[in-house]
Amino acid sequence: MKNNSFIIKGDIIYSKSKMELSWYKDGYLVCEDGVSRGVYGDLSDIPESCRTLPIEDHTGKLVIPGMTDLHLHAPQYGFRGLWGDMELLDWLNIHTFPEEARYADSAYAKEAYAIFVDDMLHTATTSFAAFSSIHVPATELLMDLTEESGLRAYIGKVNMDRNSPDELREITEGSFSETLRWLSDVKERNYQNVRPILTPRFIPSCTDELMEKLGELIRETGLPLQSHLSENRSEISWVKELCPWSQSYGDAYEHFHCLGDLGNRTIMAHCVWSGDQEVELMKKNGVFIAHSPSSNNNIASGIAPVRKYLEKGLNVGLATDMSGGTTASILRIMTDALTASKLYWRLVDETAKPLTFPEVFYLGTVGGGAFFGKTGSFEEGYAFDAVVLSDEDLRTPLKDRLDPAERLERYCYVAGERPVDHKYVSGRKLL
């Protein structure tokens, strides 16, 4: 028996399937060498080799798999919740771009990213995919801090060489050579939990030449990629102007081999207005859609047709998209996804059945977690990522009549943004 082997006792909940939760009141969750050996209703059911492991007693608390946040902008964290009633372009120009430009200053980046990583540590998220800024030193700082925290992440230096403010617009060649420098630095650092991910901001801010170079780099390295897709309709028209030969925004990415068509894992954030052709491309390439309902509400982008994506069998995870989104909590995002799907059903398409609580829990755990490998479940063989939530002070006279799944639903609605009690990543206790 190696390190990171123990048993957690508590009220354990995880996804049995896309449609159904599995829960155990006073159950036992076994971690062997950082990997789940499954959940058991009784100590005597645990495989003999693990039965004598030390027990961490979280009796009365909710124990769920760590959540995955599939899309966020780390340098935007400082101004989350500051809208000033702006629309997207004003918001980018007044808040986003000036703030991202500050990350050229490594001292500022260090102060800001220390807050971001420490706050993320206290959410229910154990794995996330983040945009950094264009700056290599700040990006490496963010990767160092994330690695130190024990969280699991893909983090990307942003590429942008057109249609951007002066202080954030790179020279094409410089953007690419800085990317190579960053990748080389990262390789030397031998991170355990943090990985690089190619991050062209989106087609409007990347020249064809830069996109082609990134596509070649994917062919050589197999690196994953993250970007934005079909967030709003004027953006889609813009891409059509910039790439008049494309059949869709997604087709433009694929043209540059940046839509997962080379077999590399790829995240596309938003997909609010994706048409059939684009959806087919994403399906063919196994693209992960980062559904970001808080952001889509705040920027008035619209509502992504998640039910349709699920019915077509696409990969979907949940994302905060800070700071288009205002919350750091995927538990809160789960409820935003639920209400967004209800309004979509009511106002847009009455054939699109609203999402269910088990479904959004699946999306926030296994759905997005699949991007990171076997994470997001307590089934045997999954990375042992777990968070412990306390709902004792969420008083209700109904308490004794609620099962753990009901308590979790209530927690998400009422307390989703509170710091978690404990957190484990691959069996390592971070909190």
Next chain:
Amino acid sequence: MKNNSFIIKGDIIYSKSKMELSWYKDGYLVCEDGVSRGVYGDLSDIPESCRTLPIEDHTGKLVIPGMTDLHLHAPQYGFRGLWGDMELLDWLNIHTFPEEARYADSAYAKEAYAIFVDDMLHTATTSFAAFSSIHVPATELLMDLTEESGLRAYIGKVNMDRNSPDELREITEGSFSETLRWLSDVKERNYQNVRPILTPRFIPSCTDELMEKLGELIRETGLPLQSHLSENRSEISWVKELCPWSQSYGDAYEHFHCLGDLGNRTIMAHCVWSGDQEVELMKKNGVFIAHSPSSNNNIASGIAPVRKYLEKGLNVGLATDMSGGTTASILRIMTDALTASKLYWRLVDETAKPLTFPEVFYLGTVGGGAFFGKTGSFEEGYAFDAVVLSDEDLRTPLKDRLDPAERLERYCYVAGERPVDHKYVSGRKLL
């Protein structure tokens, strides 16, 4: 100088107008005998008679007027956040009605309402309008506990005598006589801050005879009234079947003198699907619309056209509508109202400009507060209702560059549901 006279120092924010916030960094807010004497930038600006009052120092914290929650169901509080992915009718039958029926048991009501009132005490709400259940003892218990807490409230015994489950369906004569008994009891109790309000559940659950009796009672007493109006389309069709002579759902209420047409103050919750004729009736009668975006999202009712109501000059306040709504916090409801208005603009009517942060703050303070008299502002002459919020631990490297209004916006998005630090109602310090 009488009791309840003092000065608060802090970062003070209130509505200057429907469209604009007023704020003072390190300002002084003067309370004289429970009433605001205004806000001053400097001690020397304070009227001489008040300049030597004791100072409560909340330097560095946000100080805002107490919020008003214009519609909620107190006996539904126990199961907020428990949806189980049900639609309205299932939710009513599985959660709402069985739970409301439990309030026949006064011991249960006492346990449950003690939690409800104590939790409300820690929100930013200082005034609320609540439905109780049909039960007189439980309603009086709720009124007693609310009075003890120091919160200001209108609370109503519910009337319902048709289309309701057996255990909650009253006999018409009994419903009315119980109402009279309750009103007589309440009169004897001489509450300072709590008042009764007539509460027919909604037209589908009240016979014409009962509605007529309540209308007569309004004519005799001038009592205020609260009910539900045009929450969803099948409800509206149902009312049309029940009252085929009516021109609209609102017209049916007016027919029974239950739409404020006798000059009594009236709250109608939701108004998601109100047509022009109904809107005109509400305007004519000065009805207060209780906008409940969290509930309207959760029950998939739709989005109320608040911009239209404001342009027409109707009275609008904000409401949690627990437990159709899941949050107890009007600060959180403010952000729900913002995002709902953005989606309405994007998905329903591109001429309906989204609400702004100063507007939703106005709705949550002065807008709904007007139902209770002069509450919701720090202008001279308003009841001194204030809450103190701490945003110190909401870390951001931008902190020093944010003004109090920006900090408040951020607080609403990021921490809206947290317990407040301090609370005052009519100058009495409750927390």
